[in-house]
Amino acid sequence: MVSWNKILGLLSVAVATLLLAIVAFDVPAFKSVYFLRIDLGNGTASNAAVNQTNPFIDLGTLGFCTDLQDGKGLQCSKPQVGYNLSEIAQFISGPLPPALSSSVNSVASSLTKVLVLHIVAFGIALISFAFALLAFLGAPLVDCCSSCFCGFAGSAAFAVFIFDIAFFELVKSRVASAENAGAAILGNALYLTLFAWLLLFVTPIMFLIGRCCGCCIPSSHHSNEKSYH
Template structure:
């Protein structure tokens, strides 16, 4: 009979892996998940009416998506490590909006290279899930490997979460320094990374509880032997 701690442990690491996967492949893939949104108010790209929403650009791990409110809808860059926000010039006619000046681009092109660490955290979590699934099927040694990889993935998730906060604050500061620019808004990818770290922190504890209770609870054969005497 499978213990409830193994079931919860497998569900926990599966949830964390799914969250890290969404963050690792957010915009331009999962377009509703992003690290940071820059509102391009006062930008030359917008030809929208006053009652329409503000043009924006969303930053992700491997690229960005932008909606300039010019009738063409959401447009996304190609996927690659270390993208540059000046690539948005391919979607507009004219100069870049003030929020995407060289001052912002110089920082963003460097920081976006470090976002690849989200792929590393996702890969480690995926290994942890694989071992957790094997352990769920009955291989006891796999639980130990899963707990170890959970620890590694949790540490990686915590590191990238701290970097995400720094990434947001630096870009926000650079955008605010630019005159007549927009505003930087924190994206939902940061919260997903935090939730994933919490799940990876809990999972090894669940596996440990399962091993402890498994050792302390006597088996059915032990009850039968005691009943004979």
Template sequence: MVSWNKILGVASVAAATVLLGMVAFDVPYVKSVYFLRIDLGNGTASAVNANQTNPFIDLGALGFCTDLKDGHGLQCSPAHVGYNLSEASKFINGSLPPQLTAGVNAVASTLTKVLVLHIVAFGIALISFAFALLAFFGAPIADCCSSCFCGFAGSAAFAVFIFDIAFFEIIKTRINDEGNAGSAIMGNALYLTLIAWLLLFITPILFLIGRCCGCCIPSSHHDDEKRKPNY
């Protein structure tokens, strides 16, 4: 009989792995997930109505997507590690918007190289999920390996989450320093990374509780069997 902690553990690791995969391969692949949105409008848009009214650029781990509200719809850059927002010029007739000045571009092109760490965190979570599956089907050593890799993946997810916050704050400050209309809006990828970290954090605890309970329950059950009268 499969214990509840293994079921919850596999489900938790699977959910965290999927979330980290969505974040690692967000825009330009998963276009609804992004780290940061540069609103190219009047700077008063929220993350909700910016989708509908203002032109914007969404930044992801491997590229960006932009919708300039000029009738061409959403257009995305090729996917590669470390990109420069000046690549948006090929989608624009004329000069780049003031929010994409050289100062913002210089910072963004450096910081976007570090976003590849999300792919590393996803890879570690994938290994942890593989060990969780082996543990689910009864491989003894897989329990310990799954807990260890959950810890590694959780640490990696927490580290990249902290970097995401710093990434957002630096770009936001740079845009504000330009003194032009526009704003930086925090993307949903940060929340997905946070949820993935929480799931990876509680999974080893579930495995530990399950092992502790597993040590006690069989003994208690055996004692009950011994107390039964023989007829």
């Protein structure tokens, strides 16, 4: 009989892995998921695309998407590790908006290379899910491996979460310092990363509790059988 901790552990790792996959391949693949939205107008950008009235650019792990409110809709860059916000020039005619000044560009171009760590965290979580699946199917000696890789994946997710906050604050400060630059808005990818980390943090604890309970239950059951005899 499969124990409850293995069922919950497998579901927890599966959801966390899915969330990290969405974050790792967000903008420009999943266009509604992004780390940071930069308002290219002079107003305040909205988190909801349906309410967005100013032109904006959304930053993701492997690229960006922008809607310049010029009737062309959402346009996205090609996926690549590390990208330059000056690439938005291919979608507009004339100079870059103030929000993409040289100071913003230099910071963003350097930090976007580090966003690839989200793909690394997803890879570790995927390995953890494989071990959790083997443990669920009853393969011997994989419970510890599953817990270890859950811990590794959780540590990686927490590390990239901290980086995301730093990335957002740095770009936000540079955008704020640019004249008539608008605003920088925190994206939903950060919250997905946080939720994935919480799941990966809790899962090894569930595995540990399940193993402890599993060690205690058979022994008590065995003692009861002896008393009957």
